[in-house]
Amino acid sequence: MFDSLSSRFSSTFSSLRSRGKISKNDIDATCAEIRQALLESDVALEVVESFVAEIAEKSTTALATMQSGTNQANAIFEIVNASLIEILGGSARRVRFAKNPPTVIMLAGLQGAGKTTLAGKLAKFYADQGNTPLLVASDLQRPNAVTQLQVVGQSIGVPVFAPEAGNGVGDPVKVAKAGVEFAKAKQYNMVIVDTAGRLGVDADLMKQAGDIRDAVHPDEILFVVDAMIGQDAVRTSQAFLDGVGFDGVVLTKLDGDARGGAALSIASLTKRPIMFASSGEKLSDFDIFYPERMASRILGMGDVATLAEQAKKAFDGDTSEKLEAKFARGEDFTLEDFLDQLSAMSKMGSMSKLLGMLPGSAGMKKQIDNFDEGEIVRTKAIVESMTPIERRDPKVLNGSRRSRIAKGSGRAVSEVNNLVERFSAAQKMMKQVRNGAMPAGMAGMGLPPMPAVKASIAPKKKSKSGNPAKRAIEEAQ
Amino acid sequence: MGLFSKFIAKIKGENSFAPADWQDLEGELLASDIGPTLTRELLEAGRKVKSENAQEALMQTLTSHLCDKSRQPLTNPDGTTVVMIVGVNGTGKTTSVAKLASHIKKSGSSVVVAAGDTFRAAAVEQLQTWGQRIAVEVISGKANGDPASVAFDAAKRAKEMKADYLVIDTAGRLHNKSDLMAELEKVKRVVEKISPVNEVLLTIDATTGQNGLAQAKIFSESVNVTGIILTKLDGSARGGIALAIEHELDIPIKWIGTGESEGDLAPFDPDAYIQGLLA
Numbered sequence: 176m177f178d179s180l181s182s183r184f185s186s187t188f189s190s191l192r193s194r195g196k197i198s199k200n201d202i203d204a205t206c207a208e209i210r211q212a213l214l215e216s217d218v219a220l221e222v223v224e225s226f227v228a229e230i231a232e233k234s235t236t237a238l239a240t241m242q243s244g245t246n247q248a249n250a251i252f253e254i255v256n257a258s259l260i261e262i263l264g265g266s267a268r269r270v271r272f273a274k275n276p277p278t279v280i281m282l283a284g285l286q287g288a289g290k291t292t293l294a295g296k297l298a299k300f301y302a303d304q305g306n307t308p309l310l311v312a313s314d315l316q317r318p319n320a321v322t323q324l325q326v327v328g329q330s331i332g333v334p335v336f337a338p339e340a341g342n343g344v345g346d347p348v349k350v351a352k353a354g355v356e357f358a359k360a361k362q363y364n365m366v367i368v369d370t371a372g373r374l375g376v377d378a379d380l381m382k383q384a385g386d387i388r389d390a391v392h393p394d395e396i397l398f399v400v401d402a403m404i405g406q407d408a409v410r411t412s413q414a415f416l417d418g419v420g421f422d423g424v425v426l427t428k429l430d431g432d433a434r435g436g437a438a439l440s441i442a443s444l445t446k447r448p449i450m451f452a453s454s455g456e457k458l459s460d461f462d463i464f465y466p467e468r469m470a471s472r473i474l475g476m477g478d479v480a481t482l483a484e485q486a487k488k489a490f491d492g493d494t495s496e497k498l499e500a501k502f503a504r505g506e507d508f509t510l511e512d513f514l515d516q517l518s519a520m521s522k523m524g525s526m527s528k529l530l531g532m533l534p535g536s537a538g539m540k541k542q543i544d545n546f547d548e549g550e551i552v553r554t555k556a557i558v559e560s561m562t563p564i565e566r567r568d569p570k571v572l573n574g575s576r577r578s579r580i581a582k583g584s585g586r587a588v589s590e591v592n593n594l595v596e597r598f599s600a601a602q603k604m605m606k607q608v609r610n611g612a613m614p615a616g617m618a619g620m621g622l623p624p625m626p627a628v629k630a631s632i633a634p635k636k637k638s639k640s641g642n643p644a645k646r647a648i649e650e651a652q
Numbered sequence: 653m654g655l656f657s658k659f660i661a662k663i664k665g666e667n668s669f670a671p672a673d674w675q676d677l678e679g680e681l682l683a684s685d686i687g688p689t690l691t692r693e694l695l696e697a698g699r700k701v702k703s704e705n706a707q708e709a710l711m712q713t714l715t716s717h718l719c720d721k722s723r724q725p726l727t728n729p730d731g732t733t734v735v736m737i738v739g740v741n742g743t744g745k746t747t748s749v750a751k752l753a754s755h756i757k758k759s760g761s762s763v764v765v766a767a768g769d770t771f772r773a774a775a776v777e778q779l780q781t782w783g784q785r786i787a788v789e790v791i792s793g794k795a796n797g798d799p800a801s802v803a804f805d806a807a808k809r810a811k812e813m814k815a816d817y818l819v820i821d822t823a824g825r826l827h828n829k830s831d832l833m834a835e836l837e838k839v840k841r842v843v844e845k846i847s848p849v850n851e852v853l854l855t856i857d858a859t860t861g862q863n864g865l866a867q868a869k870i871f872s873e874s875v876n877v878t879g880i881i882l883t884k885l886d887g888s889a890r891g892g893i894a895l896a897i898e899h900e901l902d903i904p905i906k907w908i909g910t911g912e913s914e915g916d917l918a919p920f921d922p923d924a925y926i927q928g929l930l931a
């Protein structure tokens with residue numbers, strides 16, 4: 176909906192480039208563009224102002240030593256990018272483990288920020304690294320938040336300490352305290368305390384959060400914040416900083432298409448590092464935070480790293496592996512595989528969004544906006560109207576079968592014909608894949624080659640642990 | 653004194669607003685999340701304001717950005733009124749379903765709700781707990797089941813029962829996931845085999861920044877949103893993105909959410925909202 180900073184840059188800079196030397200006025204004009212773009216990305220005004228002032232100063236200094244307009248334009252862009260990365264990641268660090276376990280992590284944030292899901296993701300992340308986390312259900316407010324945490328814990332084989340059913344009953348401070356004691360007694364090396372969502376302006380609940388903190392002495396308090404948040408990020412993060420304090424920030428729902436400028440506001444105003452990025456409803460959709468990626472995202476520059484990852488997620492789980500196995504057996508690419516690919520494709524998110532992630536796509540904005548997503552849906556409908564035999568062996572598709580399929584899917588016969596043709600082309604392409612030209616998942620779609628993604632190799636099973644908590648987790652898996 | 657009245661007072665008094673005051677006003681407008689474009693428009697309009705009618709003129713400028721569609725709830729005169737609640741994750745859908753059902757019940761109509769979020773862990777139980785609290789029947793299927801079939805069964809049941817209202821909860825989904833948006837379309841389509849869906853309410857969290865526009869746009873394209881529930885207005889966020897949504901997409905805000913209890917839902921009041929933007 177907004178022109179990204181990169182497309183603003185493209186136009187500003189192409190005019191800069193055609194001029195010999197960049198003047199002070201040019202810098203001011205560019206800074207005005209940056210200002211507007213950052214505001215559209217939800218960066219808070221005060222942060223924008225100081226950021227832009229810094230860019231103007233650095234650019235003026237740098238220009239003195241530059242020759243051509245082209246270099247100068249690129250230099251400014253680099254200054255912007257580097258400054259963003261510096262603010263976002265200047266103080267990046269990992270979770271501090273307690274000298275005497277358990278390491279206690281407490282989550283805090285607004286209602287609906289995604290704390291409970293995040294608790295599960297953190298637990299999985301650390302359990303996968305050989306830790307023995309215990310989840311503690313201290314959100315006794317939201318109806319069935321406790322049940323939610325229990326379901327989450329069960330799905331990843333991490334035990335949940337939940338002595339109270341919640342729904343407004345029970346004391347979250349006591350539960351948190353008892354949870355940590357339980358963890359100590361049972362030798363869990365990590366405790367993750369889920370808490371109820373609360374507003375920064377709710378004095379009672381902020382005090383309660385402080386009480387939980389004082390009861391469990393967390394090694395880390397993580398402020399969980401939705402990447403879609405706007406200007407309120409300033410007031411709310413300050414309220415949590417004053418009310419309970421926090422040591423790090425987690426951004427959630429990064430699989431959406433919000434620019435996420437609030438990350439810049441929070442990092443710059445609270446001086447707390449953004450530590451994790453949460454990007455999906457699956458408990459594995461979680462990673463440490465990469466400042467470079469966030470900088471590209473705020474700039475709207477095309478986040479290739481994330482694109483590659485999403486592609487990998489969508490394809491290597493089922494589709495690529497299945498395809499690779501088929502190839503290994505020397506079998507052919509069928510319409511069923513094609514359908515799998517299409518489903519994976521729509522799982523990855525909207526096509527135009529995906530294309531928009533590619534670098535340099537600012538110039539293709541028009542084409543991207545015109546990209547017909549309905550195409551995938553229609554194609555799917557056609558393939559779904561075929562019988563399994565037809566999908567496996569499209570050669571059987573005679574005229575009457577084709578018209579039946581057309582009727583079943585509500586499409587024209589010509590569209591069915593068209594699909595069959597495209598499929599044959601894709602099939603040919605897949606044969607080339609066998610020779611290693613591009614990753615299997617991508618070929619049939621006629622997409623440009625992507626950075627190759629290897630199916631992840633499952634870590635070797637270690638021998639069972641002597642620690643009872645750790646052993647319980649290993650056995651649950 | 654709110655910034656707005658401060659602004660008006662200044663214009664009235666000396667008819668000269670110092671540059672620093674303009675900066676303040678810009679800051680306040682931006683801080684409400686109405687967005688940089690609308691902010692610039694409003695500042696330009698503000699500069700043209702004459703001293704005598706300053707207050708009126710500014711209110712008018714802001715108000716002129718609201719959409720003029722009716723904010724009345726849409727109903728079905730010939731049977732069960734079906735309301736779907738949609739939106740991105742965590743914006744307050746399930747809570748709003750409960751609040752709305754409670755409101756309907758209090759106003760004397762019969763209502764059932766459908767637990768259409770079969771995806772998120774314990775979402776069905778969450779609505780069931782609400783159902784017990786407000787004494788409203790909850791129609792649910794099995795967890796991880798097909799949301800469309802739950803909604804279909806609920807629509808059938810509501811019709812058989814001759815319930816005045818059916819309110820359908822749906823799973824949270826990010827608007828950029830086309831498979832999930834297609835699923836939502838299917839839910840609506842399937843329900844419409846039984847009864848028309850009269851109202852589709854989109855929950856927008858008041859803390860949402862400029863992304864709210866994309867949310868409203870894509871949800872509308874997909875299931876034809878007929879109104880907005882602006883949730884969590886009890887916090888420090890002013891919910892200015894809803895003004896931008898009204899302005900750009902012509903979708904009326906119908907309800908506001910102001911807390912976590914069933915009574916914390918109110919019809920949208922344009923004047924109070926506009927004043928609150930600059931509070």
Ligand SMILES: Nc1nc2c(ncn2[C@@H]2O[C@H](COP(=O)(O)OP(=O)(O)O)[C@@H](O)[C@H]2O)c(=O)[nH]1
Nearest residue numbers: 286287742743744745746747884909910911912
């Ligand atoms: N303060 C406040 N919290 C709300 C409001 N509406 C919902 N919530 C809270 O926001 C969180 C998410 O709500 P929920 O209805 O589960 O969201 P859903 O995921 O969209 O169904 C819960 O903790 C609710 O209690 C509101 O108007 N004000």
Ligand SMILES: [Mg+2]
Nearest residue numbers: 745746769775
């Ligand atoms: Mg819900």
